[in-house]
Amino acid sequence: MAMGEPHMKSEDETKVYKPSMASRVYVVWRELKKSKLTIAGFSIVLFMVLIALLSPIIAPYDHRWQGTSGIPPSLEHPFGTDGQGRDMLSLVMHGARVSLYVGLAAVLMEICIGVTTGMIAGYFGGKIDEIFMRFTDLIMTLPTFMLLIVAVSMFEVRNINVIILIMGLFGWPFMARVVRSEFLSLRETTFVEAAVSMGASNWRIIVHHILPNTLSSVIVLATMDIPWYIFYEATLTFLGFGDPSSPSWGVLLQIGYYYLRSYWWIITFPGLALFFTSLGFNLFGDGLRDALDVRARGR
Amino acid sequence: MKVWRGKFKLPQKIMRHIADKRKETVGYPMTLRTYIIRRSILIIPSFFVISLIIFMLIHMAPGDPTRIMTGPRGRLPPDVLALMRKELGLDQPLHIQYLQWLGRLLQGNFGFSYVSYRPVLDMIGERIFNTLELMLLAEIASVVVATILGVIAAVKVHSVPDALASLAALIGYSIPNFWIALMAILFFSVQLGWLPVAGLRSYGAIYNSPIDAWVDHLKHLILPVSILTFGWTAYLFRMVRSSMLDVLGQDYITTARAKGLKERIVIYKHALRNALLPVITYEGYSIGFLLGGAAVIEYIFAWPGLGMFMVDIATWRDFPTLMGLSMTICLMVLVANLCADIAYALADPRIRYD
Numbered sequence: 001m002a003m004g005e006p007h008m009k010s011e012d013e014t015k016v017y018k019p020s021m022a023s024r025v026y027v028v029w030r031e032l033k034k035s036k037l038t039i040a041g042f043s044i045v046l047f048m049v050l051i052a053l054l055s056p057i058i059a060p061y062d063h064r065w066q067g068t069s070g071i072p073p074s075l076e077h078p079f080g081t082d083g084q085g086r087d088m089l090s091l092v093m094h095g096a097r098v099s100l101y102v103g104l105a106a107v108l109m110e111i112c113i114g115v116t117t118g119m120i121a122g123y124f125g126g127k128i129d130e131i132f133m134r135f136t137d138l139i140m141t142l143p144t145f146m147l148l149i150v151a152v153s154m155f156e157v158r159n160i161n162v163i164i165l166i167m168g169l170f171g172w173p174f175m176a177r178v179v180r181s182e183f184l185s186l187r188e189t190t191f192v193e194a195a196v197s198m199g200a201s202n203w204r205i206i207v208h209h210i211l212p213n214t215l216s217s218v219i220v221l222a223t224m225d226i227p228w229y230i231f232y233e234a235t236l237t238f239l240g241f242g243d244p245s246s247p248s249w250g251v252l253l254q255i256g257y258y259y260l261r262s263y264w265w266i267i268t269f270p271g272l273a274l275f276f277t278s279l280g281f282n283l284f285g286d287g288l289r290d291a292l293d294v295r296a297r298g299r
Numbered sequence: 300m301k302v303w304r305g306k307f308k309l310p311q312k313i314m315r316h317i318a319d320k321r322k323e324t325v326g327y328p329m330t331l332r333t334y335i336i337r338r339s340i341l342i343i344p345s346f347f348v349i350s351l352i353i354f355m356l357i358h359m360a361p362g363d364p365t366r367i368m369t370g371p372r373g374r375l376p377p378d379v380l381a382l383m384r385k386e387l388g389l390d391q392p393l394h395i396q397y398l399q400w401l402g403r404l405l406q407g408n409f410g411f412s413y414v415s416y417r418p419v420l421d422m423i424g425e426r427i428f429n430t431l432e433l434m435l436l437a438e439i440a441s442v443v444v445a446t447i448l449g450v451i452a453a454v455k456v457h458s459v460p461d462a463l464a465s466l467a468a469l470i471g472y473s474i475p476n477f478w479i480a481l482m483a484i485l486f487f488s489v490q491l492g493w494l495p496v497a498g499l500r501s502y503g504a505i506y507n508s509p510i511d512a513w514v515d516h517l518k519h520l521i522l523p524v525s526i527l528t529f530g531w532t533a534y535l536f537r538m539v540r541s542s543m544l545d546v547l548g549q550d551y552i553t554t555a556r557a558k559g560l561k562e563r564i565v566i567y568k569h570a571l572r573n574a575l576l577p578v579i580t581y582e583g584y585s586i587g588f589l590l591g592g593a594a595v596i597e598y599i600f601a602w603p604g605l606g607m608f609m610v611d612i613a614t615w616r617d618f619p620t621l622m623g624l625s626m627t628i629c630l631m632v633l634v635a636n637l638c639a640d641i642a643y644a645l646a647d648p649r650i651r652y653d
Binding site: 135138140141142143144145146147148149150151152153154227231234235238239240241253256257260261264267268271274275278279282283 | 345348349352353356357359469470472473474475477478481482484485489584586587588590591592594595598606609610613614616621625628629632633636
């Protein structure tokens with residue numbers, strides 16, 4: 001373009017370069033690959049998810065099948081059998097299904113409540129922010145687990161979904177805080193100013209302009225919170241407030257507690273499964289945080 | 300505050316001018332005492348909101364308390380049940396019930412248990428010190444261990460000790476606390492028989508001297524305290540390490556080194572003091588979380604504290620006790636947070652009192 005000519009935009013110039021979803025995922029993956037620990041964490045998570053999904057096909061026995069009780073780990077039953085003669089390996093595999101479902105569903109609840117609260121408080125600021133954040137802080141300092149016990153025990157029906165609901169109701173404050181602080185800083189950016197000057201509505205700015213930018217923090221936090229919910233559910237179930245009809249790892253640990261002195265394997269293997277799942281999510285979450293460059297603090 | 304240590308001193312007039320200017324811009328400068336008073340007053344609204352949450356939590360759920368009192372097989376005529384409900388004030392609308400409960404609570408009357416018919420406050424009083432003993436010991440141990448390990452790991456970052464400590468911390472917070480407690484019982488108590496399985500002291504033991512009683516109690520403390528410590532150290536360690544790394548990268552540390560201070564003084568006097576500031580806040584605000592973890596450990600080791608009590612009465616659905624206990628625990632948490640904030644204000648004079 002010569003100097004004196006009026007500025008005419010060509011077709012190519014007006015087209016904004018927007019990376020596709022696949023290429024963005026690839027960029028993150030390239031960062032993730034750098035750390036071996038992250039790869040290890042990712043593999044564990046993937047392995048557990050595969051087991052959970054495929055457990056009806058790959059489990060050696062049905063989880064309701066009953067044989068001789070109290071067989072120690074052997075070739076036939078790698079994890080032994082429990083007090084009712086059920087195959088522990090199949091039970092642990094089936095437990096992965098329930099426990100991962102609990103983790104994912106509760107995190108989804110947390111995201112729904114936390115992101116909504118955080119974005120309203122962070123975007124509108126002022127009095128709304130003050131009220132919302134006071135409340136959030138209050139919930140955050142509450143002894144969550146104690147109140148979980150109280151809340152769950154109040155329901156006569158023992159249902160896994162009720163537990164998930166209650167865990168979600170108490171678990172959101174940290175997410176809200178993170179989303180709020182992201183919104184506070186993003187609200188001042190020039191692209192939001194541009195959107196305002198073009199007459200975009202509040203809703204449009206929140207959902208289309210700011211929210212996508214908070215995604216990486218939300219993902220990292222959610223990944224790191226999944227093992228928490230699995231732990232909480234397992235602990236609640238272990239204490240006898242769980243849903244005995246859905247055999248999560250917590251139910252297996254509770255059975256193992258009864259047979260602590262006679263059958264050591266019942267308590268060992270579900271616990272190891274819990275441990276590895278949590279390890280996987282934590283390693284993967286740490287790696288994700290570094291790759292996405294999020295300054296989220298661990299709990 | 301002494302700023303000018305050398306023989307060069309700004310003239311008195313200029314100093315006074317600066318002081319006056321500062322008063323003008325900041326307005327009334329808030330002292331530490333005002334801050335503490337204001338911060339303490341904040342507890343009152345928190346208390347009311349929490350009491351409302353707990354009341355709703357317990358009373359929104361379906362189910363009739365009189366059924367709990369009469370037991371699962373209790374078959375009383377409906378008019379007797381109605382009389383019981385009237386006696387307990389359960390026939391009133393919810394908001395009246397809440398206000399009545401709150402009024403009694405403020406007078407220090409926590410009510411009577413539906414199950415044991417004893418005053419709730421007595422039952423809490425019997426157990427609170429057991430919980431405090433367990434919590435304080437584990438808290439102190441974890442702070443000490445985490446600080447030492449965290450400083451070592453941060454000073455020798457990416458070394459073998461750092462890697463080992465980080466790995467241990469990773470395992471520490473990935474492992475379910477109650478599972479490791481059970482494994483420890485299995486190993487140390489059942490297999491080896493070294494340590495007692497549960498309780499405050501050996502059942503039915505007769506001691507020759509108070510020292511024997513103490514030793515027996517200490518033996519019972521070892522497992523629960525070390526397991527709680529293990530879990531909490533893992534969190535604190537990460538916190539201390541990252542905070543210490545943050546501080547060590549700052550300019551004033553370079554300055555301190557450049558002026559020839561010993562490395563030991565740089566680390567312990569200059570870096571550690573600042574690095575521990577976020578840890579104080581974290582510590583205070585994680586009390587609620589720690590109490591939850593302690594509940595399971597108490598349950599497993601049959602430690603007669605508040606956590607085990609909570610599990611017991613939640614199984615019974617004993618309304619007044621549940622509400623009283625929840626309020627007590629929440630109050631403990633609120634006070635702990637208050638203490639953390641005050642400690643922070645004392646430790647860091649830069650804090651803005653707002």
